[in-house]
Amino acid sequence: MSSTTPVDPPVSVTVTTGGPVSGAIRPPGSKSLTNRALICAAMASGTSTLTGCLRSEDTEVMIDSLRKCGVRIEIDGDSIRVDGSDRIAPDKVEPLFIANSGTSVRFLTAALSAAGGQYRLSGVPRMHERPIADLVNALAAVQNGSIICESPNGCPPVLIQSDGWQGTSSVGCDTPGSQVVLQVAGNVSSQYLSGLMMAAPVAIENGHTSVTIEVLGELVSRPYVEMTAQTMRSFGATIDIHDQDDDARDRDNVSVRVIVSGEGYRGTTYAIEPDASAASYFWAAAAITGGKVTVQGLTPDAMQGDVGFCDVLQQMGCTFTHDEDSMTIEGRAANGIDVDMNKISDTVQTLAVVALFAQGPTRVRNVAHNRFKETDRIGDLACELRKLGAEVDEHEDGLTITPPSGGPSSATLETYHDHRMAMSLSLAGLCAEGVEILDPACTVKTYPEFFKDLEELIGRPHRWT
Numbered sequence: 001m002s003s004t005t006p007v008d009p010p011v012s013v014t015v016t017t018g019g020p021v022s023g024a025i026r027p028p029g030s031k032s033l034t035n036r037a038l039i040c041a042a043m044a045s046g047t048s049t050l051t052g053c054l055r056s057e058d059t060e061v062m063i064d065s066l067r068k069c070g071v072r073i074e075i076d077g078d079s080i081r082v083d084g085s086d087r088i089a090p091d092k093v094e095p096l097f098i099a100n101s102g103t104s105v106r107f108l109t110a111a112l113s114a115a116g117g118q119y120r121l122s123g124v125p126r127m128h129e130r131p132i133a134d135l136v137n138a139l140a141a142v143q144n145g146s147i148i149c150e151s152p153n154g155c156p157p158v159l160i161q162s163d164g165w166q167g168t169s170s171v172g173c174d175t176p177g178s179q180v181v182l183q184v185a186g187n188v189s190s191q192y193l194s195g196l197m198m199a200a201p202v203a204i205e206n207g208h209t210s211v212t213i214e215v216l217g218e219l220v221s222r223p224y225v226e227m228t229a230q231t232m233r234s235f236g237a238t239i240d241i242h243d244q245d246d247d248a249r250d251r252d253n254v255s256v257r258v259i260v261s262g263e264g265y266r267g268t269t270y271a272i273e274p275d276a277s278a279a280s281y282f283w284a285a286a287a288i289t290g291g292k293v294t295v296q297g298l299t300p301d302a303m304q305g306d307v308g309f310c311d312v313l314q315q316m317g318c319t320f321t322h323d324e325d326s327m328t329i330e331g332r333a334a335n336g337i338d339v340d341m342n343k344i345s346d347t348v349q350t351l352a353v354v355a356l357f358a359q360g361p362t363r364v365r366n367v368a369h370n371r372f373k374e375t376d377r378i379g380d381l382a383c384e385l386r387k388l389g390a391e392v393d394e395h396e397d398g399l400t401i402t403p404p405s406g407g408p409s410s411a412t413l414e415t416y417h418d419h420r421m422a423m424s425l426s427l428a429g430l431c432a433e434g435v436e437i438l439d440p441a442c443t444v445k446t447y448p449e450f451f452k453d454l455e456e457l458i459g460r461p462h463r464w465t
């Protein structure tokens with residue numbers, strides 16, 4: 001039996017087809033910025049007030065974990081007050097459950113390793129398949145104490161027994177005033193580097209003069225690293241990012257060198273931008289239906305690289321405009337494109353669904369790291385797009401999508417516990433009959449109210465079972 005109000009928990013949702021989607025929307029706060037601000041605020045001296053925060057599973061597991069570490073956090077709607085401390089670890093910390101939040105497990109692993117204490121960080125089964133070994137190995141090299149992955153697959157659970165970091169500079173080891181130098185790989189996830197960057201001011205509070213982090217080889221998802229630096233600066237940290245030139249890369253395989261110096265974090269008042277990855281679904285709704293959607297609270301200068309999704313839609317034929325507080329997509333994404341999405345990989349699934357309605361194939365490149373996310377976002381995405389009638393070639397680094405002639409066919413689609421699979425695939429239902437999305441509640445990870453907000457924007461009810 002189906003209804004127009006969600007049953008709890010819903011088995012499936014089907015978006016009702018209709019004409020062009022037009023309207024304005026302000027998505028909830030950015031997951032990436034909320035979790036960064038929570039980490040910095042927790043390790044700051046003094047109190048911070050964060051406004052416009054995202055309230056979802058990914059931020060709840062961060063908040064729960066910080067509370068277990070002794071941080072006082074008070075929540076009032078989307079405002080969060082954090083009483084920070086550079087010593088965030090009490091004597092005994094309960095096991096930390098991180099669900100499937102990559103930012104939480106990677107940022108906390110680095111921060112708690114720098115702060116010291118004993119911890120176990122674990123999550124849902126998929127979290128125990130998501131890599132963290134490169135980060136753990138980088139930390140193990142500077143750890144006073146030990147840090148290991150519990151199982152040999154290089155994924156969480158992570159066990160930490162730490163007395164902080166030790167200096168490795170020529171000034172002499174393990175002496176206050178020394179420098180800490182870390183090296184980390186960057187080809188699987190940028191979250192390792194972001195985690196190390198945000199942890200560095202804690203080592204400085206503990207007496208080290210500076211922390212240098214060298215990225216070995218390629219660095220994926222680069223805009224998130226800039227976002228990390230900007231957030232840290234808002235909390236008083238001093239940080240410089242140096243992209244190495246080709247000669248330097250060839251010589252020592254270091255692509256980026258980050259230096260954190262100055263002092264520790266200071267509490268502050270911090271406003272979070274709306275989530276740009278979430279915004280991609282609403283811009284895509286305009287692009288698929290030939291409508292006009294304005295997302296409020298974001299501009300091309302936003303800290304989140306995913307606002308770049310509008311440029312991609314523009315390449316496909318949409319009109320993109322913006323003012324000082326909004327970004328608008330108008331008209332159909334008429335033509336397929338060949339696009340490198342390394343910097344905006346959370347919008348690959350959104351683009352894939354837009355591509356189903358364009359003329360000609362779309363090739364998405366340079367997103368091999370998408371296989372390590374909530375699910376394999378290349379292989380599993382290809383599988384669901386084929387059910388809609390598309391011809392999909394899966395590549396090691398992405399996909400080529402040839403849209404079905406006559407538009408997508410009706411299908412019942414798996415979501416693999418991946419919020420972005422549910423949100424993006426549901427958009428096919430705006431123009432194709434009978435696109436049923438299983439387990440729509442998986443959007444709780446970053447956007448619990450997604451289907452309600454989509455319903456309001458399109459002005460017609462979904463069908464729930």
Ligand SMILES: O=C(O)C1=C[C@@H](OP(=O)(O)O)[C@@H](O)[C@H](O)C1
Nearest residue numbers: 032103188189190191221224346
């Ligand atoms: O730092 C962040 O906030 C994020 C970085 C990205 O991960 P990768 O660096 O693993 O691509 C992105 O996919 C994730 O949703 C959020």
Ligand SMILES: C=C(OP(=O)(O)O)C(=O)O
Nearest residue numbers: 100101102103346373374
């Ligand atoms: C990859 C994602 O999240 P995370 O890595 O933080 O779990 C995402 O939100 O798409």
